Amino acid sequence: MINLELYRTFKVIYQSGTLTKASGLLLLTQPALSQQLASLENYIGETLFIRTPRKLIPTDRAKEIYSKIIEPLELLERTEKHFKKSELKKENYLKLGSPMEFFTCFSKEISNNFPEQFSVEFGLAINLLEKLKNKSLDLVISTIKPNSQDFDSRMIYEEKFILVGNKKSNLKEIIFAIKKNKWNDVEKYLLTHNWILYDNNFSIIKRFWKNNFDSRPKINNKIILPNLISILKFLENYEGFSILPDYLFNKTLKIKSIEPVWEGKTPTTNSIYSCFRIGEIKSHIEFLKY
Numbered sequence: 001m002i003n004l005e006l007y008r009t010f011k012v013i014y015q016s017g018t019l020t021k022a023s024g025l026l027l028l029t030q031p032a033l034s035q036q037l038a039s040l041e042n043y044i045g046e047t048l049f050i051r052t053p054r055k056l057i058p059t060d061r062a063k064e065i066y067s068k069i070i071e072p073l074e075l076l077e078r079t080e081k082h083f084k085k086s087e088l089k090k091e092n093y094l095k096l097g098s099p100m101e102f103f104t105c106f107s108k109e110i111s112n113n114f115p116e117q118f119s120v121e122f123g124l125a126i127n128l129l130e131k132l133k134n135k136s137l138d139l140v141i142s143t144i145k146p147n148s149q150d151f152d153s154r155m156i157y158e159e160k161f162i163l164v165g166n167k168k169s170n171l172k173e174i175i176f177a178i179k180k181n182k183w184n185d186v187e188k189y190l191l192t193h194n195w196i197l198y199d200n201n202f203s204i205i206k207r208f209w210k211n212n213f214d215s216r217p218k219i220n221n222k223i224i225l226p227n228l229i230s231i232l233k234f235l236e237n238y239e240g241f242s243i244l245p246d247y248l249f250n251k252t253l254k255i256k257s258i259e260p261v262w263e264g265k266t267p268t269t270n271s272i273y274s275c276f277r278i279g280e281i282k283s284h285i286e287f288l289k290y
Helices: 004-016 019-026 030-044 060-092 100-105 107-113 125-133 171-179 183-191 203-213 228-235 246-251 283-288
Strands: 049-051 056-058 094-098 118-122 139-142 151-166 195-197 222-224 241-245 258-262 269-277
Touching: 004 019, 004 030, 004 060, 019 030, 056 060, 094 100, 094 125, 100 107, 100 118, 100 228, 100 246, 125 139, 125 151, 125 269, 151 203, 151 228, 151 246, 171 183, 171 258, 183 203, 195 228, 203 241, 228 241, 228 246, 241 246
Parallel strands: 094 118, 094 139, 195 222, 195 241
Antiparallel strands: 049 056, 139 269, 151 241, 151 258, 151 269
């Protein structure tokens, strides 16, 4: 069977009319192009072009061959382009791991600056980073900075934690105590009310308590919910308190029954990072700086 490239070369020569133009289009030297044309003519057993000083004139046999090959050749070229685009899309496909709350609040900013195709997996930072290590994920938004030598990271957001409460919880009393710097009264008030927590460890609340009361929170009345958004929605109809990141409260629809009460004497903050394998940094990571 003849090499398909000879037909492709023939098509370009036929359409351009000269070896000079054809060699420029095919990125081949004229001697190489002449050799390919000679190989095709030897295979066909006939001369395909009449050489003149200015151009190559196709013979009747060349016209017949061209009419038969042009449609399947163009179909093949379109097919090749399709697969090339598909491969390019595959290369640009991004597998992202993120806390569900962060992605939900910043989904517009993320989607505007990521490739056309990406998938998102929600989970705890430690689990997502493990998947980044084994290449199940390409990029992870993490609430902890990885210390592995396999990763690089960039801080993209610093979340600030705020005491929020349902307005039915008589917030005037605690707001008054805060304004008067009566910290013992503030702590006692909070400990006598209901709390909605993310887990039984309530590590963020412990940090908030340490920063503001220099003690450990002895919370008895508590409800544990699986994520921060569910806490916010539950608090909408429940008399109680929680401590939530500022972006969660600021980026969601204003809920009339919930009020941000206090940022604390000393702000309780936490850095959020974009994490990726060393040597595989992608340009879109830069756009995560909010």
